[in-house]
Amino acid sequence: PQPMLRKPEWIRMKVPDSARFQEIKQVLRDNNLHTVCEEASCPNIGECFSGGTATFMILGDICTRRCPFCDVAHGKPLPPDPNEPENLARTIAQMKLRYVVVTSVDRDDLPDGGAQHFVDCIRAIRAQSPAIKIEILVPDFRGRLDISLKILREAPPDVMNHNLETVPRLYKQARPGSDYQHSLDLLKQFGELYPTVPTKSGLMLGLGETDEEILEVMRDLRAHGVSMLTLGQYLQPSVHHLPVLRYVTPERFEWFKQQADAMGFDNSASGPMVRSSYHADQQAHAVIA
Template sequence: MEQPQLDRKPPWLRAKIPGGAAYNEIRGIVRSYNLHTVCESALCPNIGECWSRRTATLMILGDRCTRSCRFCAVTTAKPLPVNYEEPKNVALAIKAMGLKYAVITSVARDDLKDGGAEIWAQTIKEVRALNPETKIEVLIPDFRGNMKSLLTVLEARPDVLNHNVETVPRLQKRVRPQARYERSLEILKRAAQEGFPTKTGLMLGIGETTGEIESTLVDLYGIGVRILTLGQYLRPSKDHLPIDRWVSPEEFNAWKAFALKMGFHHVESGPLVRSSYHADEYIGIGKEVLL
């Protein structure tokens, strides 16, 4: 049972209420191309802010995930058949939004032999063809450790490769039972070895200790990750894992300073930070800095 003081969100977790002309325009574009966003499917608290800034994280391969992570609001169900028009529609939507920096993610598709890697590659190619000046960040699943699938994605040349470890090693099985910490590290390590700016994210407030956070950051830096996001875990429903604690803005600032001192090149750390939060700010960072 959660402690009483965790029943109500602290004042620093107040997010912008969705609405306004830009928000409605982005929603209209997403609907018109029959696309999904992680902003909606994962109940992101920043949807009001981000859509008002004309940014959104598009989610490919449907909105039904084959995994049952206990922190995530995305629906776990048998996926629908692959929509082979989706890559082109993503490219058209990004053009309509006028994005200079696009973040694309997907559900896990363990039902597909390649985990959806070919659709990933085709999406990157279509976006690049229609939006040659747009930087592309891909937030990928682990493809069950299939390095051939990872290389399929990398051969399409995204600008940033993102894969979230989500939490510290001890909590992996509890938080994301079908994933493996070591598998995620291998995905990130291989991407860094292939020369791609590599990014990952952690949730805080789900039961980790200070020492575990430190050792996880050491692991991540050691395999070549140079872009990091740290945010507060928010429980999507009573069926999901309980919140262990509210992490203060001051602690998030301290972790940012710690990570930058370690050598990470870019760190977003704060209660409302999510994986693609302010990702467009990387536009001004040269590849030689991110690597």
Template sequence: MSEFSPLTTQPIPPWIRVRVTEGGNFKDLKQIVRGSRLHTVCEEARCPNIFDCWNRRTATFMILGDVCTRACHFCAVTSGRPSELDLGEPLRVAESVAELGLRHAVITSVDRDDLRDGGAGIFARTIRAIRRRSPGTTIEVLTPDFQGDFEAVRTVVEAGPDIFNHNTETVPRLYARIRPKAVYANSLALLRHVKTLAPHMVSKSGLMVGLGETEEELLEVFRNMRAHNIDVLTV
């Protein structure tokens, strides 16, 4: 019996089609990112929404380099052995956030299983640098699972982001196929720990659909998230 549910195909609706336009805002943002020697998940993960987002001057900065220590099968980010930490990166991110005039900044990263703290310290430095440079900007972090290290989670939480996001990505049954180096229960535990440390901080998670999950499996994930006090879910 197949591991995946039956697949049916339909024409792509017009509202989901992407318009490829490189307007003035797109070019400005690209120049800022290049000039600051920064990475965005928009480019590294080959996100199809890059033209829409960048033309509206929004981007998700990707810290801790552009090489991931994992190789999730849904992701286009390069995997391998990362380079040394760039300690100047947090300040450059903060300067770029200020230059773009962002009201809401989103910071994510590659997985850095090679680091003792999983990169939590650089997350914290980046949050604090943005706070100093742009005190009116809200900050959302989208973190890796830190291999279940709650002290790493504490490091990020204590830096004071407005939103702590960690994606569960898919249903438990598909982890071995889609996300082989991660553990579903660890992701839920991480998000619950965020609320334990900071009850008023917004916790958030997201998952993809269309990977072979069933409706009942999705509903079970939704129930799990509610049971773990996760405030926001994106699908």
């Protein structure tokens, strides 16, 4: 096995301890809701929860895929919970959020990949929080893309996010069951169907990719109409997950951001602790405000 790389000093985990953090956690438990923030052990959890931001996970916490960088459990998921849209909407209203990210595990077991449940959640949230902006971070709907995109027509989100996660050369190893070109096509087709809704994608760095490969993916995203980008450092959730092969320096992340600006992304966030939903509200503000 690979010797573990030492974490550089710019990777910091703040211990969440604020009253606001505890309060949000309690509301989530009371309503039987999951957040990515907790499931993925996100390093920003203290900052985000204290600031009143969270990424909600719908359709359960068991995934039909098994990506070896991901901390979500794999197995046979439960059927969608018909009460979830209401529970979610009520919780979000109680939390008085102005911007939410809603995401799900991959549901290869459902004929529409879970698209109808996304729409039901969007509608329920807007009914209780009319001014809210909703970003959805979707799985790839592989094998059911046409039907999923049609279903989203009922209630399109304010931002459509789908992460490529890594460069195409590493898909076989890091994203079994996924397909790089398919994911690009999803973003492009959504953009063509809903030209007023910005599309967004993100990558984790440190899985073995080169800088040039990352630039290549960024160019592909632009060529498929994507206008928002996140780049962050991959962190190994446990010794059973893919190892971190490099820690990208903050300076290099800044350099990627300059490249993104030059390529014409309307908004990009690039830094060691950036996650797909990190400061999503501020990021989106510049684009959809």
